[in-house]
Structure formats: structure tokens, C-alpha cells
Amino acid sequence: MAALELSNVRKSYPGSSHDTLKDIDLKIGDGEFLILVGPSGCGKSTLMNCIAGLEDITGGEIRVDGADISTASPKDRDIAMVFQSYALYPTMTVRENIAFGLKMRKVPAAKIEEEVSRVAQLLQIEHLLERKPSQLSGGQQQRVAMGRALARRPKIYLFDEPLSNLDAKLRVEMRTEIKLMHQRLKTTTVYVTHDQIEAMTLGDKVAVMKDGVVQQFGTPKDIYNNPANLFVASFIGSPPMNFVPLRLSKQGGGWSALLESGQDRCELPLKLADGESLEGRDVILGIRPEQIGIGAAGDLPSLRAEVQVIEPTGPDTMIFVSLNQTKVCCRLAPDAAPNPGETLTLQFEPDKVLLFDAQTGERLGVAPGNGAAGRNGTVTRLVAR
Amino acid sequence: MTSLVGRKRLTFSRVAIYATLLVAVAMYLVPLVVMLLTSFKTPDDIRTGNLLSWPDVMTVIGWVKAWDAVGGYFWNSVKITVPAVIISTLLGALNGYVLAMWRFRGSQLFFGLLLFGCFLPFQVILLPASFTLGQLGLANTTPGLVLVHLVYGLAFTTLFFRNFYVSVPDALIRAARLDGAGFFTIFGRILLPMSIPTIMVCLIWQFTQIWNDFLFGVVFASGDTQPITVALNNLVNTSTGAKEYNVDMAAAMIAGLPTLVVYILAGKYFLRGLTAGAVKG
Numbered sequence: 001m002a003a004l005e006l007s008n009v010r011k012s013y014p015g016s017s018h019d020t021l022k023d024i025d026l027k028i029g030d031g032e033f034l035i036l037v038g039p040s041g042c043g044k045s046t047l048m049n050c051i052a053g054l055e056d057i058t059g060g061e062i063r064v065d066g067a068d069i070s071t072a073s074p075k076d077r078d079i080a081m082v083f084q085s086y087a088l089y090p091t092m093t094v095r096e097n098i099a100f101g102l103k104m105r106k107v108p109a110a111k112i113e114e115e116v117s118r119v120a121q122l123l124q125i126e127h128l129l130e131r132k133p134s135q136l137s138g139g140q141q142q143r144v145a146m147g148r149a150l151a152r153r154p155k156i157y158l159f160d161e162p163l164s165n166l167d168a169k170l171r172v173e174m175r176t177e178i179k180l181m182h183q184r185l186k187t188t189t190v191y192v193t194h195d196q197i198e199a200m201t202l203g204d205k206v207a208v209m210k211d212g213v214v215q216q217f218g219t220p221k222d223i224y225n226n227p228a229n230l231f232v233a234s235f236i237g238s239p240p241m242n243f244v245p246l247r248l249s250k251q252g253g254g255w256s257a258l259l260e261s262g263q264d265r266c267e268l269p270l271k272l273a274d275g276e277s278l279e280g281r282d283v284i285l286g287i288r289p290e291q292i293g294i295g296a297a298g299d300l301p302s303l304r305a306e307v308q309v310i311e312p313t314g315p316d317t318m319i320f321v322s323l324n325q326t327k328v329c330c331r332l333a334p335d336a337a338p339n340p341g342e343t344l345t346l347q348f349e350p351d352k353v354l355l356f357d358a359q360t361g362e363r364l365g366v367a368p369g370n371g372a373a374g375r376n377g378t379v380t381r382l383v384a385r
Numbered sequence: 386m387t388s389l390v391g392r393k394r395l396t397f398s399r400v401a402i403y404a405t406l407l408v409a410v411a412m413y414l415v416p417l418v419v420m421l422l423t424s425f426k427t428p429d430d431i432r433t434g435n436l437l438s439w440p441d442v443m444t445v446i447g448w449v450k451a452w453d454a455v456g457g458y459f460w461n462s463v464k465i466t467v468p469a470v471i472i473s474t475l476l477g478a479l480n481g482y483v484l485a486m487w488r489f490r491g492s493q494l495f496f497g498l499l500l501f502g503c504f505l506p507f508q509v510i511l512l513p514a515s516f517t518l519g520q521l522g523l524a525n526t527t528p529g530l531v532l533v534h535l536v537y538g539l540a541f542t543t544l545f546f547r548n549f550y551v552s553v554p555d556a557l558i559r560a561a562r563l564d565g566a567g568f569f570t571i572f573g574r575i576l577l578p579m580s581i582p583t584i585m586v587c588l589i590w591q592f593t594q595i596w597n598d599f600l601f602g603v604v605f606a607s608g609d610t611q612p613i614t615v616a617l618n619n620l621v622n623t624s625t626g627a628k629e630y631n632v633d634m635a636a637a638m639i640a641g642l643p644t645l646v647v648y649i650l651a652g653k654y655f656l657r658g659l660t661a662g663a664v665k666g
Contacts, residue, residue, distance in 0.1 A: 054559050075565035087556035091578035100574075104565035148564075 002155040002188050003030045004051070008060035011046055011212075020046050021212045024060070028205055031186040035203035035220075037193055039235070043212040044192045048158050051190060053077050064155055075104075080149035081158040084165065086141045088133035094144050095129040101152045119147045122181075139170045146181075159191040163198065175201060196236045200224065208232045230361035233286050233354060239318060242292075242328045244285045245358065248278055257285060259323050261305035263343070268301050269350050271366045282358035289318065289331035293347035302347040307338050321346065424448060424634035431630050447631030448639075451620075455636050457609070458616035462643075464527050465602075465612055466595045469534040474587040476535075477542020478580060482572050484543065485550035486558055496547065502540025507600045510537070518605060525607045533605055534595045541594075542587045549583040550576065585654030592647050613640045 004027070011021035021043050028034045036044040049055040051062060053074035062070045069077050080101070088097050095116055102112045120126040123143045133141055142162065149157055159178070163171045179202055182189055193199055199206050200220045207217045208231075216228040227233035233241050246257040249267075255278050256269045268285075272278070296302045305321040312318075317337035319330050321344070330346065338344050355365040419436050424447045426440040434441070452459075483489075484496050514533050515524065523529030553576065561571045577584075602612040611619075617640045621633045648655070 049559075052559075052563060054562065074559075074562045079563065081560065081563050083556040083560060085554055085556045087554060087560040089557065089561070089575050091575070100561075100566075101564035104570065148560075152564075 002065040004028050004034070004156060004188055004190070005063040005066075006047075006051075006060070007063070009047070009050065009057050009062060010059035011043075011050055011055065012058045019058070019212055021050070021057075024214055026205075026207055026214065026217055028188065028190075031188055032204045033182055033189045033191065033202060035191050035193060035199040035206045036209060037196060037199040037206060037235075038209035038215075040194060042209040044194075044209050045160060046212075047209070048081075048160055048190060048192045051156075052079055052081050052158055078152075078155045079158060080152050080154040080156075081160065082145045082149050082162045084161040086133075086145040086165075088141060088144055088148070090133055093130050093132055094125065094136070094147075097133070097144055098147045098151045101148065105152070115151050119151045122150065123147050138166055139174065142166060142174060146178075150181075150185075153187075155188065157187055157189045159189065161192055161194065163193075164195070178202065197238060200236065208235060210235075227286075227354070227363070229363055230284065230286070230356040233356070237288060239289050239329050239331070241286050241288050241354075242326075243356075244287070244324050244326050244328060246283045246285050246324065248281075248283060257283070259285075259301075259303060259348075261303055261321060261323055261346075263306060264304040266301045266303040266348075268348055268353070270353075270355060271350060272355075272364070273366050276364065278364070281364075283364065284356045284358045286354035286356055287328075287348070287352070289329045291349070291352050292328070292330040293349070294330070294332065294336070294344055296345050296347060300347050300349055302345050304343050304345050307340050307342050307344055310337055310340055312337070319344070420634045420638060424451075424631050424638055426631050428627065428629055428631060444631075447629070447635040450629065450632045451635035451639055454620050454632065455613055455616045455639060458611055458613040459639060461527065461606075461610060461616075462596060462612040462614070465530045465534065466592060466643075469531045469538065469595050470588060470591040472531075473535045473538040473542050473591055474584060477539055477544075477587060478546045478577065478584070479572065480539065480543040481546025481548075481550050482576060484547045485553070486555075486571075486576075487568070496543075499540055499543055502537070503544060505537075505540075507537075507598075511600075511604055514601075515605065525605070525610060527606075527610050530601060530605050530610070530612070533601050534591075534598065537601075538591050538594065541590060545583055545587050545590070546580065549580060553579065582654050585651045589647055589651050589655050593644050596644055 006024050006026045009021055009024040010019055012019040024047060026034065036047060038044050046055065050057045053069070053072060053076075057070055060070070061068050064077070089100065092100065098116050098119055099112045102115060107115070116129070117126070120129055123146060125140065125143050125147060128136060128140055128144070133144065136144065142165075145162070162178070163174055166174060175198060178191075182202075191198075191202060199208075203220050205217065206220050206223050208215045208223060210231055216223055216232045218226075223232060223236055227236065227241075230243070234243070244259070246259075248255055248257055248270075250256075251267075254269055255272060256267045259266050259268055270278070293300075305323065307319050307321060308327075309320040310317055311320075312334060315334075316331045317334045319332060319337060321328050321330065354363065356362065357364055415437075422437065422440060423431060425443050425445070426434070427442060427444055427446070430441050480499075484492055510533075518524045518529045518533070521529070521532075523532060557575065558571060561575055566574065596612075597614065598612070599614040599618065602615045603618075606612065606615070617636050620636055
């Protein structure tokens with residue numbers, strides 16, 4: 001168990017003009033669960049391989065418990081990894097697979113035996129120990145791969161998209177098991193995924209990556225409620241955040257935005273940081289589907305809009321309306337959902353909406369209040385939970 | 386279920402298929418039958434009977450004489466073939482492992498050049514090889530022949546193993562490295578046990594090539610060190626005295642038996658190895 005610290009980690013391949021990883025700075029404490037998430041090609045797997053020592057870094061430092069391991073060979077880093085393809089040794093039994101790492105480290109046979117049975121018990125694979133990997137199902141192979149990592153009691157676990165080869169149901173089950181395992185063992189873990197739901201559910205800390213750059217590093221809650229830029233806002237959340245292009249007007253000392261639905265319009269006052277100006281900027285409004293209220297209550301800005309499509313998902317029903325000629329999704333409780341063609345009054349809370357610069361994707365305006373935005377706010381939400 | 390086969394009617398096309406198969410089988414087997422029958426006949430019987438007739442008297446005299454003539458050379462062939470096959474297979478596996486898993490600068494070029502070895506005709510390397518053997522002091526010796534076969538076979542065995550190892554997922558090697566295994570441990574403990582079909586392909590291929598080789602044998606060996614193929618030729622081509630076809634046939638059978646046995650024992654691996662990687666497993 002150990003704290004992991006990456007500072008200014010860079011990685012470039014010979015013959016490539018741009019860096020695959022650019023000045024990665026991340027720090028997690030002992031026992032924390034770090035998620036590296038991003039679209040394919042963002043460098044998250046490369047970063048993981050660098051931590052494991054399977055690839056050399058071009059610059060910067062990787063420290064475990066304060067000790068620089070940047071140039072140590074993989075076997076000396078005391079790190080175990082679970083691979084996407086599981087990478088079980090096909091000619092060895094499950095028992096031999098789990099024991100291999102211990103054998104390589106010259107652990108006495110009795111101790112190996114003890115360790116294998118501990119891990120097998122933990123993962124409930126005792127009955128599979130004498131089988132070959134080819135005789136196991138995908139979920140069982142997954143468990144064995146985890147068992148192989150667990151057996152060595154390393155300082156750090158690395159998971160490289162471990163669930164992406166499983167079917168949807170098993171994936172959800174194993175996700176919960178991994179979380180449970182981490183809560184019990186409290187081993188520092190780095191977990192690579194492209195699935196934002198895995199990122200939200202598993203991580204203590206999440207690093208959202210794109211093009212080799214960490215876009216935002218923070219708690220899942222922070223990243224969800226307070227995304228650093230347009231990319232993070234669009235990547236995290238399902239269904240994704242709505243982005244509405246705005247027409248701005250300046251009234252008195254403040255800026256406000258005009259929203260129109262075709263049959264109605266409203267002015268939304270925008271909260272900006274001191275000295276910030278929207279003069280000459282194209283601004284995009286970001287609002288999550290659950291942050292749009294229905295019904296007119298208090299003096300919050302509201303407007304009527306026609307429901308175009310509804311998509312019931314079971315627990316929620318998504319309805320789609322058009323604002324500023326853009327499709328906008330609202331998440332409602334199933335029994336509050338209207339029919340297509342009906343008109344609905346939508347309500348916005350100026351404190352909760354996010355503003356982005358359309359050109360640079362940068363966040364504008366003040367950070368929204370903490371806490372699940374809109375959840376207990378003044379916006380009347382009809383999601384019954 | 387019982388009548389599934391029986392219910393198939395004997396149509397014209399089925400008859401045609403079986404007839405074709407039977408002809409093909411006969412084409413391959415008749416020469417073998419003739420050889421076997423002849424080898425058990427007496428020379429008189431051979432002169433009077435026809436090729437396919439059953440021997441009047443079964444006799445092993447042909448086999449005994451044949452073994453007297455080529456038996457010593459049979460062991461020469463064993464002494465040449467066994468080490469050359471084993472060493473070229475092992476070295477080919479190691480080469481393939483490096484070329485597939487531990488790419489180095491220029492490794493693709495190296496592999497490309499190595500492939501040329503597969504296309505080189507035997508005749509081309511006769512002079513350089515004999516010069517090299519002379520320099521090494523191995524001319525006309527069994528180790529010399531082993532060396533020539535070993536070097537010539539490496540191109541093939543490397544190709545076989547390299548092509549198998551590129552289909553092995555990289556993650557396996559990475560996992561082993563994290564588990565603390567080094568270069569040779571990964572090779573010996575993880576990759577070699579996976580390579581049984583490829584090993585079999587190499588063994589059969591190399592065994593057949595080296596055992597059946599005539600040219601290298603006749604050029605690089607002389608007298609007592611000659612392999613059985615050369616000895617068989619000498620026996621059959623002697624022009625003095627009456628032709629003893631029974632002895633010739635028995636000697637040819639002795640020369641051909643080892644490759645037959647290898648095919649029968651390892652043949653299923655040969656097919657499996659050649660198709661390995663064709664279907665993702």
C-alpha cells in the first residue's frame with residue numbers, strides 16, 4: 001500500500017512529432033482509487049504502462065511512497081496489473097497462474113500454497129484451481145486475473161479496462177465486486193477505463209484525459225458538478241449534459257442570455273466572476289438533464305416548450321424539447337412525463353447552469369454552489385426518489 | 386439416428402466421388418505395395434512373376450542383405466538428423482521469440498533477410514559451405530553436415546516460430562514481466578509450453594528435409610560418414626553383377642521408414658500447427 005505521485009510525466013515516441021503524454025501531474029494518497037478516463041487514444045493506457053514500467057517515460061518522475069521508481073524495472077516496482085485481455089498463461093492451471101508471480105519471487109512453497117488458497121477463497125474460485133484458463137468463462141477468467149494480481153500483495157494495483165470484455169450484466173456485477181474488494185483491502189489502485197459510469201462509481205479520484213493532457217483531476221462529484229471545460233462536461237454524465245448556444249444581451253451591469261423554444265422565450269441572468277466580460281464571445285450554456293425543472297414556481301426564469309420525443313428508460317423518462325434550435329434532454333419521473341406534442345413549462349436555476357466559451361471550450365462564470373446541483377434547490381423537480 | 390447414413394441413396398455423384406477417391410488411393414499406395422512385395426521376393430521370383438503378384442516364397446533375405454549394405458549409413462543419418470533437428474528447432478524458437486516479442490532496431494530488416502534463406506536453392510550454398518567447413522576443419526565429418534543442415538534449416542524454423550509468436554498477445558509477456566519473469570523464464574515457462582504444435586511442425590519439417598537430403602550428403606560427406614540416402618544410391622547404382630531388386634527395395638524401405646514413422650506419430654500436430662492462428666482460439 002502506498003501513495004502514488006506523478007510529476008510532469010512526459011512520454012513521446014521516437015519519430016513522433018507530438019508527445020503522447022504531456023506533463024501529467026497526479027497525486028493520490030495511500031489506499032485511494034484513481035480512475036484514468038478518456039476516449040480511446042487519450043493516453044490513459046500509455047500512462048498506466050508507464051506506471052507499471054512496461055514503457056519508459058521521456059521526462060518527469062513517478063514516485064511511490066516518496067521513492068522515485070521512474071527507471072526501475074517492472075519487477076522491482078512491486079506493482080500488479082490486471083489486463084483487459086486477462087493475459088492468463090494458457091498452459092498453466094489457475095493455481096499455477098496465481099502462484100507464478102510468487103514463484104518468480106522465490107516465495108517458499110508452503111507460503112505460496114497459503115497465499116493461493118487465501119486469494120481463491122476471497123474470489124470464490126477455489127473449485128476452479130485445477131482448471132486451465134481455456135476451460136473458464138469470461139467472468140471466471142476475470143476473477144483469476146484479479147487473483148493473480150492479489151496474490152502478491154503488491155503496493156499498487158493497476159487495472160487496464162478489466163471489464164470491457166464482459167457482457168453488460170456481468171460488468172455491473174464485477175464493478176461492484178471490485179469496489180467491495182477495494183473497500184476491504186484498501187490497496188492503492190489505478191484503474192483505466194473509457195466508461196464514464198465506471199469512473200463515477202469506482203473512483204475516489206478521477207483524472208479525465210484527452211490528447212495526452214489531464215483535463216481535470218478531482219473527486220467524481222467535483223468532476224460531475226463542476227467540470228473544468230466543455231470536454232469534461234460532455235464526457236462525464238449519461239445522458240450527456242445539454243449544450244445550448246446562447247444569444248447574449250447586456251442589461252445594466254449584468255449579462256443575460258435569451259432562451260427561446262419557438263413558442264416562448266425567457267431571459268436568463270448569468271453569474272460571472274468579478275471583472276469577467278462576455279464581450280465578443282460566443283457562449284455555450286451547459287445544463288444537465290436533471291437540472292431542468294418543470295412547472296413555474298417562484299420567480300425563476302421559465303418558458304413553455306413543446307415536447308418532441310419521449311424516451312422512457314424505466315426509472316426515468318427522457319423528454320426532448322428544442323431550445324435555441326438545439327435538442328435539449330430533460331430527465332423526469334415516469335409518471336410526470338407528458339406525451340409528445342404537449343406543451344411543458346421548463347424552469348432554470350441561474351446558479352446551476354454552466355457557461356463555456358464556444359471557441360476554446362473553457363469554463364466561464366462562477367462555479368455553481370456545491371452539493372448536487374438542483375437536487376434540493378428551489379427548482380421543482382418531479383423526479384420522485 | 387441409426388439410419389442417417391444408411392438412408393443416403395447411392396446416387397451417381399456419390400459413386401463418382403468414391404471412385405475418384407479409390408483411384409487416388411491406388412495411385413499413392415500401389416508403388417508402396419510393389420516395393421513391399423518385391424522386397425520379400427527371391428530374385429528368381431522377381432524375374433518370372435509380374436510386379437503385383439504375391440511372392441511364391443516369403444523371404445527376408447532381401448531385408449537382411451539390405452541392412453548389411455546400408456545399416457551403418459542408417460546410423461550415420463540418425464547421428465546427423467537428430468542433433469540438427471533438435472538444435473535448429475530450439476534456436477528457431479529462440480530467434481522467433483526475439484523477432485516477435487523483443488523488437489530491436491532493424492529487426493524487421495533482419496527478419497526479411499533471414500527469409501531469403503528459405504528461397505535459397507541448395508546448390509547455391511554448396512561452394513561457400515564447403516569453404517566454410519574446410520576453414521572450420523569440419524570437412525567430411527558428421528558435425529560438419531549437422532552444421533550445414535542446422536544453418537540451412539534455421540531460416541525455416543525461425544519463420545515458423547516467429548509467425549506463431551506474433552499471434553501471441555503482448556499482454557501475456559507484459560503480465561509475465563510484472564510477475565518478475567525475465568527473458569529466458571518467459572521463453573521457457575510460458576511460450577515454449579504453448580508452442581507444442583509449432584515444435585511438432587518444425588520437427589517433422591526438419592526431420593523430413595534432413596533425413597531425405599541427398600545433395601549435402603553426397604557433397605559434404607565421404608566414405609563412412611555418408612548418410613543413408615547416398616548409400617542407397619550407391620547400392621542401387623552399382624553396375625556389377627545381377628540386379629537384386631529385392632535388396633534395393635528393402636533398402637529403400639529402410640531409408641524411407643523413419644520419415645513415415647514421424648509422420649504417423651506427429652502428423653496430427655502437423656495439421657494442427659499449420660492451421661494454428663487460422664481461427665482465433
